[in-house]
Each structure stands twice: as structure tokens, then as C-alpha cells.
Amino acid sequence: DAMVIQNPRYQVTQFGKPVTLSCSQTLNHNVMYWYQQKSSQAPKLLFHYYDKDFNNEADTPDNFQSRRPNTSFCFLDIRSPGLGDAAMYLCATSSRGSSSYEQYFGPGTRLTVT
Amino acid sequence: GEDVEQSLFLSVREGDSSVINCTYTDSSSTYLYWYKQEPGAGLQLLTYIFSNMDMKQDQRLTVLLNKKDKHLSLRIADTQTGDSAIYFCAENKNQGGKLIFGQGTELSVKP
Numbered sequence: 176d177a178m179v180i181q182n183p184r185y186q187v188t189q190f191g192k193p194v195t196l197s198c199s200q201t202l203n204h205n206v207m208y209w210y211q212q213k214s215s216q217a218p219k220l221l222f223h224y225y226d227k228d229f230n231n232e233a234d235t236p237d238n239f240q241s242r243r244p245n246t247s248f249c250f251l252d253i254r255s256p257g258l259g260d261a262a263m264y265l266c267a268t269s270s271r272g273s274s275s276y277e278q279y280f281g282p283g284t285r286l287t288v289t
Numbered sequence: 290g291e292d293v294e295q296s297l298f299l300s301v302r303e304g305d306s307s308v309i310n311c312t313y314t315d316s317s318s319t320y321l322y323w324y325k326q327e328p329g330a331g332l333q334l335l336t337y338i339f340s341n342m343d344m345k346q347d348q349r350l351t352v353l354l355n356k357k358d359k360h361l362s363l364r365i366a367d368t369q370t371g372d373s374a375i376y377f378c379a380e381n382k383n384q385g386g387k388l389i390f391g392q393g394t395e396l397s398v399k400p
Contacts, residue, residue, distance in 0.1 A: 179331075181331075215392075215393075216392065216393075217293075217377060217390035217391060217392050217393060218332065218377075218390055220387055220388070223387075265331055265332065267332075275320055275337055275339070276319075276320060276381055277320070277322060277334055277337055278334070278388060279334060280324075280331040280332040280333070280334075281331050282330055282331040283329075283330065283331045285329070
């Protein structure tokens with residue numbers, strides 16, 4: 176089945192220690208998104224790639240960066256995680272060829288910062 | 290503004306209908322979506338509606354859209370315990386560039 180895969184599902188990192196979260200997709204979608212979701216809150220868009228074009232949200236902290244080496248993979252790098260960065264991180268994809276622009280989400284990676 | 294608002298909690302009995310409501314502010318949104326999130330999981334797309342429609346039905350799910358009042362609702366018929374989850378409505382901005390989510394409605398289904 177075509178899907179969005181996130182690894183790992185649970186990640187523990189230390190305060191200030193860089194961490195990378197991974198997302199891959201078999202949907203061949205040209206748009207990939209990273210969202211941050213804190214407890215009992217709505218997902219908040221951090222940035223997205225339209226093909227290789229990177230689009231950063233204005234309020235995304237500089238501490239968060241992303242890489243998309245090819246169509247299938249996208250990475251979220253947190254350079255110096257703080258306690259406030261503990262959250263669920265959700266990857267999503269969509270196809271600009273679809274008129275309805277719906278986004279398909281992976282299962283998420285729950286990040287704990289100690 | 291770009292606020293999407295939902296009530297936070299809804300409790301129903303198994304077998305009853307559930308109606309989850311949402312209001313949005315951006316009249317230029319072309320699509321509106323409903324997502325379901327179970328504990329510890331990602332978001333599952335349930336259904337979506339194009340802004341020039343006023344109703345869409347998909348098995349037990351009925352979406353109603355009142356564009357004049359910017360009001361969206363999701364009706365789940367014959368609600369089951371497996372429907373217990375958080376339901377997010379979302380509006381589409383910039384034709385695919387960004388989804389704005391509501392804060393989610395926690396649906397609790399009691400046997």
C-alpha cells in the first residue's frame with residue numbers, strides 16, 4: 176500500500192543534542208510537509224517542500240531545518256533541542272496534481288527532550 | 290484572520306449520531322477537510338468538501354457546509370466506540386500550500 180512512513184516512532188534526545196527525524200513516502204507526491212503538534216493542540220506547519228523548493232513558515236524557529244534529498248525522503252533536523260521542542264512531529268504529503276490538495280499524514284514521531 | 294474554531298469535547302452514546310461543528314474565517318478557502326486522530330497516531334483523512342458544495346455523504350459520514358456563515362459540520366451516524374478520537378477540521382489556504390487546523394474536538398463514545 177502507498178503510504179507515509181516516519182522513523183523512529185519515538186525519539187529521546189538530550190537538551191542541546193542535535194536530532195534528525197525521518198519521513199519517507201511511496202505516494203510519489205511532490206509536496207512534503209513537517210508539522211509540530213504539542214499536547215492537546217492543533218498541528219502547526221513548520222515548513223514544506225514543493226519538489227525541491229523549500230518554504231519556511233515565518234514563525235518557525237531557526238533551530239528547525241529540513242532536507243529533501245529526493246522525492247521520497249524528507250528530514251527534520253533540530254539543531255539544539257530545548258525542552259519546549261518536545262512534541263509529536265508529523266510528516267505529510269500531497270500532490271499538486273490533485274485538485275483537492277488533500278494531505279496524507281504519517282504516524283508521527285514523538286520527541287522527548289531530557 | 291485565519292482562525293478555525295471547534296468545540297473541545299463531545300460525548301455521545303453508542304448508536305447515536307454525533308455532530309461535530311467547526312467555524313472558519315477565510316472565505317477564500319477552496320476545500321475544507323475532516324481528519325481523525327487516535328491516541329498516539331497521525332492524522333487520518335476522513336473526508337473533504339469543495340467550497341461550492343453544501344453537502345457530501347460518504348457511508349456513515351455527512352459533511353454540511355454553510356458558506357455564508359462559514360460553518361462546517363461532520364455528522365457520524367450510528368456512532369461506535371471505535372469512533373472515539375479527536376476530530377480536526379481544516380481549511381485550505383493558497384490552494385494546497387497550507388492547511389489551517391482547528392484545535393480538535395475530542396469525541397467520547399460511551400457504550
